[in-house]
Amino acid sequence: MAGAVSIRGLVKDFGPRRVLAGLDLDVADGEFVALLGRSGCGKSTLLRILAGLDADVEGTFSVPARVSVAFQQPRLLPWRRVWRNISLGLTGVDGRGRAVAERALAEVRLADHADAWPSTLSGGEAQRVSLARALVREPELLLLDEPFGALDALTRLAMHHLVEQLWREHRPAVLFVTHDVDEALLLADRVVVLDEGRVVAEHHVDLPRPRRRASFADLRSEVLSDLGVDDVEAA
Numbered sequence: 001m002a003g004a005v006s007i008r009g010l011v012k013d014f015g016p017r018r019v020l021a022g023l024d025l026d027v028a029d030g031e032f033v034a035l036l037g038r039s040g041c042g043k044s045t046l047l048r049i050l051a052g053l054d055a056d057v058e059g060t061f062s063v064p065a066r067v068s069v070a071f072q073q074p075r076l077l078p079w080r081r082v083w084r085n086i087s088l089g090l091t092g093v094d095g096r097g098r099a100v101a102e103r104a105l106a107e108v109r110l111a112d113h114a115d116a117w118p119s120t121l122s123g124g125e126a127q128r129v130s131l132a133r134a135l136v137r138e139p140e141l142l143l144l145d146e147p148f149g150a151l152d153a154l155t156r157l158a159m160h161h162l163v164e165q166l167w168r169e170h171r172p173a174v175l176f177v178t179h180d181v182d183e184a185l186l187l188a189d190r191v192v193v194l195d196e197g198r199v200v201a202e203h204h205v206d207l208p209r210p211r212r213r214a215s216f217a218d219l220r221s222e223v224l225s226d227l228g229v230d231d232v233e234a235a
């Protein structure tokens with residue numbers, strides 16, 4: 001199977017600080033990979049590089065032609081209605097921008113919000129618009145940088161279901177940065193742990209979906225231990 005992402009020896013320095021130190025990582029087509037690691041270990045930097053937002057690197061990487069990104073903050077344009085936020089910059093849709101945006105909104109359960117202004121949306125709704133905006137480009141690779149980090153616990157749960165469903169339907173490869181080990185184990189095919197700018201551990205999550213937290217208690221302990229944290233619940 002052709003890989004969606006192939007990274008070899010990626011090095012990124014910010015002045016004297018080496019953030020990525022020869023990182024190697026492959027992501028297969030349609031694979032859902034979660035990236036975990038201590039704060040400051042370079043997760044967002046890696047996503048920004050793959051998204052083409054930072055070209056000042058050494059090493060090599062390849063990504064597919066269509067890459068979409070969703071960040072922790074939805075970053076919607078406040079002076080555009082929701083549907084325009086989604087259709088803006090879409091090429092090849094001519095006069096169908098509104099219809100295309102509406103279809104994407106229906107997928108994230110926001111069909112009736114096409115004409116809303118971003119300022120009137122809740123945090124969860126804004127994040128769903130951000131997902132719709134990412135998906136409408138039919139990405140082969142979806143980069144998610146802590147997309148649920150700012151949401152409350154209940155909204156977060158709903159978003160897990162939604163992302164899993166959208167991923168099943170569209171099957172992009174996903175690279176998903178999170179601090180939440182449970183979130184990673186609920187959603188990902190593979191959990192990759194970064195430290196000191198390299199991959200230091202990875203775990204395949206061969207569990208049927210939808211997953212229950214009880215089904216990955218042992219894996220959670222292993223991943224937490226990779227992160228240098230004791231699993232108090234396992235004691």
Ligand SMILES: Nc1ncnc2c1ncn2[C@@H]1O[C@H](COP(=O)(O)OP(=O)(O)OP(=O)(O)O)[C@@H](O)[C@H]1O
Nearest residue numbers: 014017019037038039040041042043044045046179
């Ligand atoms: N534009 C920049 N200029 C200088 N240093 C930067 C810049 N962007 C990031 N860094 C530094 O690079 C390191 C990695 O940052 P990055 O945001 O990739 O970490 P992260 O793993 O995503 O962290 P977190 O989990 O806290 O979001 C940090 O030490 C950060 O201060």
